[in-house]
Amino acid sequence: MRVGLVCPYAWDIPGGVSAHVHDLALALIKQGHVVSVLAPAESDEHLPDFVQSTGRPRAVKYNGSVARLSFGPVTAARVSKWIEEGNFDVLHVHEPLAPSLSVLACWSATGPIVATWHSSMDRSRVLQSLIKLARTAMEKITARIAVSESARTTLRHYVGGDAIVIPNGVNVASFANAQPMSGWPGDGESIVFLGRMDEPRKGLSILIDAYPAIRQAHPNLRLLIAGPGDASDLLNSLSAPDRASVTCLGKIAESDKASVLASGSIYIAPNTGGESFGIVLLEAMAAGTPVLASNLKAFERVLAGGQSGVLFNNEDANSLAAAAIALLSNATQREQLRASALLRVAQFDWDIVAAQIVDVYQSVTLNGNKVRPDLTGQMLGRLGKLRITPEKGEL
């Protein structure tokens, strides 16, 4: 089957949606499908063969954080060209509400279109006017998928219609074989945090608030922080000995994630909101590290209501400290959680998830009904084609 995947966010900037599209593309290719991904990218270097770039994205504030998106007539022309040349059996767009490639792709294509909703949004964050504009694109979508119940609720409330839930996938094997970084977890216990340090919704400040209390109960405790951003203000609020037990890795490569996760006695996810799924929880579970997470709905679901990990009250540093102290003192419980988590995470392995997605593809395709360019939706593209000619040398 020829599949065209559209990722609205920059390919070379780490993010949940682009990681999902990347892994899905690999899983589909492994199953023998022909895949082409269309995505914005900062630079054309180091792009895999199956990715086609629409050029540099623009930074836009969207859904509470900065997103790098792609739009405009030139981009629209590239989208149409990709659809025309791709001769796809199915077009699979991701996050179709982001004002970017996915909407453009829906507008400029006709035929079997599948869409996946990733994020959960609050009403205040959803741009109502954008939804009106995008509705004509939404109507062309044959099958809707949501990665989580909260993403599904967002879709039902703000756009209308329903979706089937197919979760995010994890490459279980690549995490399960991960070796901890040398010297970790070490003699004492250790805690791992992963995420943007200066993004309040990732909750690092709550962990830092709780950290002195946890370290009082476990004096040999160390904290490993990995993620982009600047946390010096937060860390300077700690006492000198506490501060000395914190290791800050800064931004890490995607390929090092597994070994960082495996380096902790426990992994803590103190996120305060804005999480629709919690993929990194699954990754920690696959790496064999017990998970302690805030009781966001999405996290509760991933942890099977607390069976495959421990939950604490969201935004409550005391509750976090108490739960962490208990979990660090109880090796038997950690072992039980590890075993339960490995069973749980197997349901989210990409091989299984991709097979479910292929089922959807096969339910929308019909012999001879391919994805074709939509002439009525191409007005923007036509304008762009006129303007794209002088740039040809540069392309």
Place this chain on the structure above:
Amino acid sequence: MLDTWILVLIASLALWYLSHQAGRLDRLHHRIEMSKATLDTNLAKRSGIVLEIANSGLFDRVTSAVLAQGAHDALDDDDLTSFSRLETENNLSELLRDAIEAMQPIAQVEQNLEELKLFSDLENVCNRVVLTHRFMGEAVDDCLAIRKLHLVRLLHLAGLAPLPAKIELDVVPPEFPSIR
């Protein structure tokens, strides 16, 4: 003079809006037709696999005969919207559930690979029938949301296209014993 231009502008905007709505409706009707055809195809595939299973000797003679009859009945009727076709498809769904429920757990019966493949094909196609039925329902919902609009009804923007309706079908798949 200016008045005339404003009138022309308003009129052309109104015309554009109406043709835009008509275009939307056209696309939605097309989507319903496509999803209906996909549902029809998958139902036919299901009947085909049921016939194969009935001929494979996986079930006892009586069950096989009943399943084969059910699949034939479903294949005989072409019109997916006709009452008789829905009856036969619902009947087949029920027969399948009964047959699979009464089956021995697969691990106990030594099955060869070909027979296991038949079962996994059946499981897949039943799953796809559920999905296609659902996608068609969603297409009908999307279309009805526009067909309801006063302007669309008043100006007959949908032309002669009949009001779309969902297909009430029993698509509940049998509970397959775990094969893997």
